[in-house]
Amino acid sequence: MTNMTxxxxxxxxLLLGYAAGTLPEAFGLVVATHLSLCDECRARSEAFxxxxxxxxxxxxxxxxxxxxxxxxxxxxxxxxxxxxxRRSRGLFPAPLQDYVGGDLAAVRWRPVxxxxxxxxxxxxxxxxxxLLYIPAGAAVPDHSHRGRELTLVLQGAFxxxxxxxxxxxxxxADEAVQHTPTAEEGLPCICLAATDAPLRFRxxxxxxxxxxxxx
Amino acid sequence: MLTDAxxxxxxxxxAPLPAYSGRVRAAPRRARPIPTAxxxxxKPTVQPATDDIDWSAVLLQxxxxxxxxxxxxxxxxxxxxxxxxxxxxxADATLAExxxxxxxxxxxxxAHLYDPARASVATWIxxxxxxxxxxxxxxxxxxxPEDLTWGPDHxxxxxxxxxxxxDSARLGAALTQLPPKQRELIEQAYFGDRTHTEIAAATGxxxxxxxxxIRLALDRLRHELK
Numbered sequence: 001m002t003n004m005t006x007x008x009x010x011x012x013x014l015l016l017g018y019a020a021g022t023l024p025e026a027f028g029l030v031v032a033t034h035l036s037l038c039d040e041c042r043a044r045s046e047a048f049x050x051x052x053x054x055x056x057x058x059x060x061x062x063x064x065x066x067x068x069x070x071x072x073x074x075x076x077x078x079x080x081x082x083x084x085x086r087r088s089r090g091l092f093p094a095p096l097q098d099y100v101g102g103d104l105a106a107v108r109w110r111p112v113x114x115x116x117x118x119x120x121x122x123x124x125x126x127x128x129x130x131l132l133y134i135p136a137g138a139a140v141p142d143h144s145h146r147g148r149e150l151t152l153v154l155q156g157a158f159x160x161x162x163x164x165x166x167x168x169x170x171x172x173a174d175e176a177v178q179h180t181p182t183a184e185e186g187l188p189c190i191c192l193a194a195t196d197a198p199l200r201f202r203x204x205x206x207x208x209x210x211x212x213x214x215x
Numbered sequence: 216m217l218t219d220a221x222x223x224x225x226x227x228x229x230a231p232l233p234a235y236s237g238r239v240r241a242a243p244r245r246a247r248p249i250p251t252a253x254x255x256x257x258k259p260t261v262q263p264a265t266d267d268i269d270w271s272a273v274l275l276q277x278x279x280x281x282x283x284x285x286x287x288x289x290x291x292x293x294x295x296x297x298x299x300x301x302x303x304x305x306a307d308a309t310l311a312e313x314x315x316x317x318x319x320x321x322x323x324x325x326a327h328l329y330d331p332a333r334a335s336v337a338t339w340i341x342x343x344x345x346x347x348x349x350x351x352x353x354x355x356x357x358x359x360p361e362d363l364t365w366g367p368d369h370x371x372x373x374x375x376x377x378x379x380x381x382d383s384a385r386l387g388a389a390l391t392q393l394p395p396k397q398r399e400l401i402e403q404a405y406f407g408d409r410t411h412t413e414i415a416a417a418t419g420x421x422x423x424x425x426x427x428x429i430r431l432a433l434d435r436l437r438h439e440l441k
Contacts (some may be wrong), residue, residue, distance in 0.1 A: 002411065034360055035360035042360060048422070054346065054387045055406070059303070065312050069294075072320050076324070088361060093361055
């Protein structure tokens with residue numbers, strides 16, 4: 001599946017980090033999910049892969065173990081890893097389904113207040129990935145960031161100070177952004193978000209609740 | 216002919232693999248014979264002139280005929296580079312050797328997924344090695360986008376495959392011509408496992424052309440899949 005109406009894309013530094021394999025896993029998940037929806041960014045991403053290929057091709061060689069080829073042929077003879085084709089027909093692209101364990105119906109939501117729900121996905125510790133469910137017309141509490149936040153829309157749309165974000169669009173917010181995303185009327189807005197540092201809420205109640213909900 | 220050279224030097228690799236069938240499809244236009252070194256020799260005194268070899272054609276032989284001699288040639292060229300890549304990224308020699316073997320075994324098993332219109336063999340191997348590195352060194356999973364693979368009947372256009380080769384060659388040349396400092400930054404970004412917001416520009420590299428070409432290949436693929 002791919003979406004022709006995507007307006008907000010990945011930045012070069014995220015694509016380079018993804019190609020180099022240095023992004024935290026949670027960011028990698030958001031990038032891989034966006035790439036499944038956006039051929040424009042996928043082409044850019046594969047161009048960054050090509051840089052890695054060129055560098056690898058030009059490397060000085062390392063000495064192999066004496067029986068290296070034979071050992072590899074034994075690995076081959078042991079059989080291929082079992083892998084199913086990964087193409088999604090649901091709402092969530094395949095990489096996201098891998099982390100959720102299924103499509104939308106498999107998500108285990110927890111309420112975070114004002115009708116907003118979230119579900120934390122298990123990734124390594126460099127950053128946190130979560131699914132967000134924002135009822136149509138509702139707002140996510142006003143917050144700013146210590147680090148970076150990536151928000152990818154999967155269903156519905158939201159608006160904030162930076163514009164409108166619909167399915168496939170990705171918002172990249174850094175420390176300078178103080179924003180109040182509000183879901184459009186219509187479908188509930190479902191997003192995949194990743195942060196590499198805790199958010200900072202401006203009002204007291206969400207701030208007190210934060211340690212419990214890991215927002 | 217390329218395949219003649221390839222069959223010669225696989226005799227000593229005793230492995231339960233299908234015998235080389237001798238059947239080749241879409242033979243490469245020009246390819247130098249691959250030097251026939253014994254497989255246990257890890258450092259030939261004379262470096263083989265492997266720059267001009269059309270590795271895509273060699274990999275397609277692996278894909279189409281499970282050609283073990285073609286695989287051995289790919290192995291001799293790429294495995295030492297994959298090992299070097301992993302060691303540059305912080306793996307010790309033992310881990311790097313093990314991962315390099317794993318990467319090359321994956322190359323065999325996933326050969327049917329290789330798309331010569333979208334990536335060079337070096338690029339494709341790089342992506343496999345990078346994912347293996349994340350798994351082995353960071354113990355994290357690597358989220359990958361959805362598969363976009365050719366249908367059973369599809370063969371990419373030869374013109375696209377050739378264009379990909381030319382793009383890759385231009386990119387390689389552009390990288391070697393970069394000022395040393397800039398090249399070092401890019402190498403650090405890919406091998407050094409560190410953050411690198413400032414390197415993103417990758418100035419002077421012909422990434423625009425490559426991107427457009429891949430985009431075109433993706434569009435055709437999407438069309439095929441409908």
